[in-house]
Amino acid sequence: MTAPQTPPDRLTIRRPDDWHVHLRDGAMLAAVAPATARQFARAIVMPNLVPPVTDVAAAAAYRSRILAALPGGADFTPLMTCYLTDATDADEVRRGYAEGVFAACKLYPAHATTNSAHGVTSIAHIAPVLEAMQAVGMPLLIHGEVTDPAIDIFDREAVFVERVLTPLLADFPALKIVLEHITTQEAAAIVLANPERLGATVTPQHLLINRNALFAGGLRPHAYCLPVAKRERHRIAVRRAATSGARNIFLGTDSAPHVVEAKQSGCGCAGIFSALTALELYAGVFDEDGALDRFEAFASENGARFYGLPLNAGTVTLERGALAVPEMLAAGDSGVVPFRAGETLGWRMVG
């Protein structure tokens, strides 16, 4: 047996990508996009705007607005996604992918999450689109929760895996699928069992909190996102999978900013804003689990390989040391409260 190695105090890795982020639009886009562009070389940008990004022209226009919101000299590539509806046209999807506008399509079950009212009501409606995607190797990104109100909210992901994802894998045997923001042991298990064509993103919050965080001393809107945090045993299963070195599991923050008034409300919006300190949050998790040697694959290699995209050039460096998370980021006339606001993290990005 070799002696355990002392964990490093400084870590230089290939530039990472964020495979799931909400950059929003307008004043919020201007407020949050620089944070993502500072940490990541590329990001998969979610299309759940109002109205949603459902065609090539809308995605190209949104991409231009994102680039215009970045500071001069930023080296960042937004990868655009197409919001699937029951009416999505397979030819439009094919064209968007061929023209390099769409990197993937996003499946929101109708009413499953923020701005998903125009989502898909049944997989049968999008079968021709899925056939087209399968033929060209275009990934399908899924918010994996059933919307049946009879299903307990904490069970909606596990039931989705059983009722929707399992038949989908069988019916489209060559379709590349990413199960986004996994939160359960059931999701982790199916991802680990299908390493070739099923991938998963994991958020910082689902590695760090369980459902107790929603009720710690009172109702905590800034710990609320969808899929909602689960029991501790699920957090541990997801964390084991993410730090295991599995090549089909990768970084996707699901950073989802909402102005503070929309979170701290009688009906608070779902979404956790983590873009300011995303890499530091993940590095802390891998460090705690003695898995820093697997961090680069999770952050900078697995996603690109799964999507069939080149790895980034260049590096980023993280250092052990105190990083204070701000209480608030200004956004237009309001502000966004970051995940772990006011707390101190143990790693910081230094270059």
Ligand SMILES: NC(=O)N[C@@H](CC(=O)O)C(=O)O
């Ligand atoms: N994750 C969330 O809680 N919210 C996301 C939507 C999503 O990713 O489901 C949002 O757009 O606010």
Ligand SMILES: [Zn+2]
């Ligand atoms: Zn989602």
Ligand SMILES: [Zn+2]
């Ligand atoms: Zn999301």
